[in-house]
Amino acid sequence: MPDRRDFLRRSTLLGFGASVPGFVGRSALHAQPTGAGGSADTVLVVVQLTGGNDGLNTVVPYRNADYYRLRPTIGVPREQLKPIGNDLGFHPGMDMLARLFNDRGAVAVVQGVGYPNPSQSHFRSMDVWHAASTAESLSEGWIGKALKARPLPAFHLTRPNEAAPLALAGAPVRVPSVASLDDFRLRLASASGADQAAQRGVMTGTAQPPADPRTPGLLDFVARTQLNTYSSSDRLAAVGRTYEPRVPYPETAFATKLKLAAQLIDAGVGARVFYVSLDGFDTHAGQGGAVGQHATLLKQFADGVSAFYRDLSERGQKDRVCVLTFSEFGRRAHENGSRGTDHGSGAPVFLVGGKVKGGVVGEHPPIVNLTDGNLPHATDFRRVYAAVLDRWLGVDSRVVLGDGFPPLELFS
Amino acid sequence: MTPIPALQPYSPTPADPWDRRKAGHLLRRTGFGPTHAELEAAVRDGFEATVSRVLTGRPETDDFTRTSDFMASERSLPAGAPLPRLTAWWLDRMLKTGHPLREKLALFWHNHFATSHAKVLNARHMLGQYRLIHRHALGSFRDLLVGIGTDPAMMVWLDTTESVRGRPNENYARELMELFSLGIGNYTEADIREAARAFTGYEIVNGSGTFNSRKHDPTPKTVFDRTGPFRGDDVARMCLDNPATSRFVVRKLYRFLVSEAEVPAADVVEGLAARLRDSGYDTGSVVATILRSKLFYSAAAYRARIKPPVEFALGIVRGLEATVGTLPLADALPALGQVPFAPPSVKGWDGGPAWLNAQTLLARNNLALALTSTDDPRFARRSDPAALLARHGKTQDGAAVDFLLGVFLQGDVPAASRDRLLEYLDRAKTVRTPGYWSAADAAGHRVRAVTHLVLTLPEFQLD
Incomplete structure (x- = not known):
């Protein structure tokens, strides 16, 4: 069997190509924020809930008696849910997202999103979502392909331990990973300004990608990463030092990443795509119901996204931004013996933004008479991607996804 | 089996001499960065003496053993000790050990059976897992794979402690097959569900993983088309019976020791996998084959990894x-x-x-x-x-x-x-x-x- 990861690794090197470093776009945006799909300034923020978010406890069909029967200890009592109509309620941890849904109409919930013959491996299923393909060998991501079709400045907002996601692979310019603008400073010990300049001169001079085409790809990769980093570190470190959010952000690592996105959007460096993840959703044991492990995660997610949306809204930028949230799979309808849930399949996807057509899309999937206890998917996730590509980023979705995935109507 | 050219032993020739570059390459891959003195000694002593010394290591000094053991004592590193203390302890071993290769392979197995203090939250359990991994680092992968199933840190990490009769938890069974032995594509979802029942009834008693038959599901399970009242260690051994496991492990070893830039050639994978199986899953034997091979000293391996x-x-x-x-x-x-x-x-x-x-x-x-x-x-x-x-x-x-x-x-x-x-x-x-x-x-x-x-x-x- 061909080893996909090895293949990926090689193609990542190739995909890096001979592109010019300097991902930070040229000065501020000149276009007016129209927010129309595919216009000059729309911003996409992809939020990945890593580990397999339990969709059934996130958007709860509380009139369904089977729900409480299958989940005797982790079912969320009806009176604690945050109703969003259609006999559905958000988990209480998502109170802030329910408010955006009900008060501002800025949230779309697409129910039962998945793909045929789902894999229950974290890694395989994540790769499928990232590559937007169920082919055996996956080497390029859906965003990477989109960036190839339309070069847009993108950022992976990250922790240091976090590898660049497959979703971004294949981009013509390597998407930089940034944890905090302060870390983005190249330090040197120098006797004077001239000394510093001399040291920088050596560092860039020795990092020239070798002219010899037979040179191993890894050295080329390192040299280009170095040049790219040095050329942009000064500018990024200077960006948004004075940024004052208009609403308080929660003190969580996740919200801090979204604040960084707001900072970069506000700084007008031309950033158009952000990738953020929140880990910990692999709740095999002690998941909790209305409170507990899963509740804490959902609260981090909802509070962070809400602060981000409201901050941008205060700045008149809400119509420019769309947040797309997904997880590699949902979890089983029935709880396991450890008061948790094992790996499942279909689950809801959320979109948040000023131009997002608020509401619930699709029916809640049935939760009984299932194959292996897995919720079936009603909507292929690529139809969600197609909407984001065609109607939001202005990239022809067929180039990225192929035919057969008509876009859902998700934007107004 | 016909000999595989890339795996034939390297021996220095005037055209392809043992030199400082090759010595640096060997010492980097098998240790944590050579010193000037180590490089000089490797060049002076020649290939055979150097590779033998790398494979056997030097005996640890009393001072090293005493200090490292003391720093790992319950008083010095209690269960609640924070992560950086634990990390610093291992880094100190990496810096000073007389047998860097074994420490390096311990790091390899740590990445293979990747377990994090972030969930385990018990420095004693994490140390226990280190000791298990270090003990078998260049020894039996069979013992390691079976042993890791009742390793307390692993049991917490992948929820084995939560899995009891009637309420099996699939987490460990899945990762055992997907990441620890067979690799994806070599088992079914049904295998995982059945195997999960075999892993019921394990608990941590006084800091050790133990089997409790009262919490175990003793009914027959069907795993890999075989049916029996399997326990967890049976499933681990059945994973070893499938040659996919040996291929999966040697691919990872290749990536660790030889190259991240190229996929190994099919004959190299087969040759190394056969060696692993024929040696009774002796990791040291495969490592020695790699470190003595022409392949290891060829351009295909040189600087073909990003330094971790x-x-x-x-x-x-x-x-x-x-x-x-x-x-x-x-x-x-x-x-x-x-x-x-x-x-x-x-x-x-x-x-x-x-x-x-x-x-x-x-x-x-x-x-x-x-x-x-x-x-x-x-x-x-x-x-x-x-x-x-x-x-x-x-x-x-x-x-x-x-x-x-x-x-x-x-x-x-x-x-x-x-x-x-x-x-x-x-x-x-x-x-x-x-x-x-x-x-x-x-x-x-x-x-x-x-x-x-x-x-x-x-x-x-x-x-």
Whole structure:
């Protein structure tokens, strides 16, 4: 069997190509924020809930008696849910997202999103979502392909331990990973300004990608990463030092990443795509119901996204931004013996933004008479991607996804 | 089986001699960065003596064993000890052990059975898993795979402790097959569901994984088309019966020891996998085959990996002959992207190009600066290139640059890079320095700055 990861690794090197470093776009945006799909300034923020978010406890069909029967200890009592109509309620941890849904109409919930013959491996299923393909060998991501079709400045907002996601692979310019603008400073010990300049001169001079085409790809990769980093570190470190959010952000690592996105959007460096993840959703044991492990995660997610949306809204930028949230799979309808849930399949996807057509899309999937206890998917996730590509980023979705995935109507 | 050319033993010839480059390559891959003395000894003693010494290691000194054991005692590292203390303890072993290869393979298995303190939250359990892995690092993969199933840290990490009769938890059964042995595509979802029942009834009693038949599901399970009242260790052994496991493991070993840049050729995988099976899953035997092979000393393997953060940091410390404490190193590692005892997920670190992005690259540069500049309070003069060069009598600029390039890169850099370093030293003589600097400060600054520049060369990021 061909080893996909090895293949990926090689193609990542190739995909890096001979592109010019300097991902930070040229000065501020000149276009007016129209927010129309595919216009000059729309911003996409992809939020990945890593580990397999339990969709059934996130958007709860509380009139369904089977729900409480299958989940005797982790079912969320009806009176604690945050109703969003259609006999559905958000988990209480998502109170802030329910408010955006009900008060501002800025949230779309697409129910039962998945793909045929789902894999229950974290890694395989994540790769499928990232590559937007169920082919055996996956080497390029859906965003990477989109960036190839339309070069847009993108950022992976990250922790240091976090590898660049497959979703971004294949981009013509390597998407930089940034944890905090302060870390983005190249330090040197120098006797004077001239000394510093001399040291920088050596560092860039020795990092020239070798002219010899037979040179191993890894050295080329390192040299280009170095040049790219040095050329942009000064500018990024200077960006948004004075940024004052208009609403308080929660003190969580996740919200801090979204604040960084707001900072970069506000700084007008031309950033158009952000990738953020929140880990910990692999709740095999002690998941909790209305409170507990899963509740804490959902609260981090909802509070962070809400602060981000409201901050941008205060700045008149809400119509420019769309947040797309997904997880590699949902979890089983029935709880396991450890008061948790094992790996499942279909689950809801959320979109948040000023131009997002608020509401619930699709029916809640049935939760009984299932194959292996897995919720079936009603909507292929690529139809969600197609909407984001065609109607939001202005990239022809067929180039990225192929035919057969008509876009859902998700934007107004 | 016909012999596989790439796996035939390397022996030095005038056309393909044993030299400093090859010695550096072997010592890097099998340790944590060579010192000047180690490189000299390897070149002087020749290939056979060096590779034998690498494979057997030197006996640990009493001082090393006593100190390391004391630092790992319950009093010194209690269950609630924070992660950096645990990490610093292992880093100290990596720096000082007489058998770096075994420590290196322990790091390999830690990445294979990737378990994080972030969930386990018990330093005793994490140490226990380290000991299991270290014991079998160059020994039996069979014993390791069976043993890890009742390892307390693993049992907490993948919820085996939560899995009891009637309420099986699939987490361990799935990762056992997907990540620890067979690899994806070699089992079914039904295999996982059935195997999960075999892993019921394991619990931690007085810090050890034990089997409790009252909590175990004794009914027959059907796993890999075989039916029986299997227990967890039966499933682990059945995974070993499938040759897919040997291929999966040797592919990972290849990536760890040989190359991240190329997929191994099919005959190499088959040859190494056969060796693993025929030796009764003796990891040391496969490692020895690799480290003696023509393949290992060929261009296909040379600098064909990105240096992982731990090796980057320790390589500098060892090369500089520094005597720094490992706690500040442990504190610096998160920004570089690798903290032993805290891999990002059960899949471990991705490695390869994933190690380097703008942020981790800057963190590497900045750690190199802290270790070379002497004005960082964490390391101060315990890590000082100027003192190193003085000790080795390299007072002239040319000799100093060649010594540094010799230690860290075995002199194998483009001539233009060497010229730029010399040019920097030249210009730095005339550069204005702050008024309060002494002549020694200024001279020290030049060689410390040029050492930092050596450590930022792209070639130094390669392993």
